[in-house]
Amino acid sequence: MALIEIERVCRLFEDPKRGKPVIALDNVNVRVERNEFLCLLGPSGCGKSTLLNMIAGFDHPSSGTVKVGGHVVSEPGADRGVVFQQANLMPWLPVWENVAFHLKMTGAPKAERRERAQKFIDMVGLRGFENHYPSELSGGMNQRVGIARALLMNPEVILMDEPFGALDEQTKMDMHAELVRIWRESQSTIVFVTHSIEEALALGTHVAVMSARPGRIRELLPIDLDRPRDTTSAQFNDYKRHILHLLRPESEHRLEQAA
Template sequence: MSFIQLNNIVKTFNDSQRQTETLAIDDISLSLEKKEFACLLGPSGCGKSTLLNMVAGFEYPTLGSVKIENKVITGPGADRGMVFQQPNLMPWLPVWDNVAFSLKLQGVGRKQRQDAAQQYIDAVNLTGFEQHFPGALSGGMAQRVGIARALLQNPAVILMDEPFAALDAQTKLEMQEELVTIWQKYNSTILFVTHSVDEALILGSRVVIMTHRPGKIRDDIKIDLERPRDVTSNQFNELKRYVLDVIREEAKLAHEAQQTPTISH
């Protein structure tokens, strides 16, 4: 039995003013095993983040089911940690208190929260910044806090929605390397949404390519390259050329479609 199962997922969005429905995702089935690092890749608007939000329990399919360990997801849970595009830190709390915020909501005492937060602060290389406030952090450091906050819940699944998109190239490379190290250390299953072919191939043990809207699965590629990935190797660049060709074809098809298909009532 697969760890995460998305079974025949269909998602439509209603526009009550225009009396229309938009078909966003059309009959997607996807299974993930424990400890996989899967990257979702595809054109803008293809439903990548919508699928991620369904696994998080923030959204629900119109048809089909999303399950973890054969249990239907009915809402957010501590077994899933979410890292967003923006870290969404509380500016009035220091780093350690942001990391341990879920424990604060549970009424856990200060000393216990600090002790719990420290190992994850160390894991994301923020040792020494425990008492800093978010306003004093760089973008990369703020995202490290967001990752540490997700890890503290000890989730079986970490869901990441383009968390490095706003970072400069050098910081992005550093964060990618750190994320792989964290994944290998904590043995979580990661589902990672990205628009970047390079990022998907650097990070993923598997890359799932979606079509233009309505989103379907176009390709599902197992990445057997050694880690750390050598982006100059022939194998890496052969994969990159193939994936780029698929993405460009989907972008062209999306452009030719000109407008989102709608179903009128």
């Protein structure tokens, strides 16, 4: 049984100004096995984040089902950690307290919180910055804190919504390498939203290519590339050309087929 099962999912949003609902997702089917790294790739507005929010339990399908670990998702849970586009850290708390905030909410004593946080601070490469505040860190470092916070909950699934979108290219490449290392070390299952083909190919074991709204899965591609991935290799660029073809407007595909 797959760890994540998305079956015949549709999502409609009411739009009073248009007088009819907007179809965000239409008949989406995806299966994610344990320890896979799935990248959801598609144009802006295709429903990638909506789908991620359904796995997280923040949103629900209008029809169809989303299951994690064989159970229908009805609300957020500790089996799913979420890393957002912005790290959303508490600026008045140092790094270790941001990482351990979940434990504080459960009433864990300070010594236990500090000890457990340290493991994940080390894992994301922030040893020595435990007592720094978010304002004293770079954007990439703050995102590492957000990843450590998600990992501390020991989730089966880590959900990431374009977490590196605001970073410069060099920092982004560094974070890609770090995330792959963390994924391997933690043996987590990751679902990662992106609109960058190169980012999806640099990270994913699989890439789900989505159409423009209403979002559908055009193709689920297993990515057979060695790591670290060479973005200049012929095989990498073969994948890139194929995905670019999939992302072309469907009207162009219909014209091609008719020609």
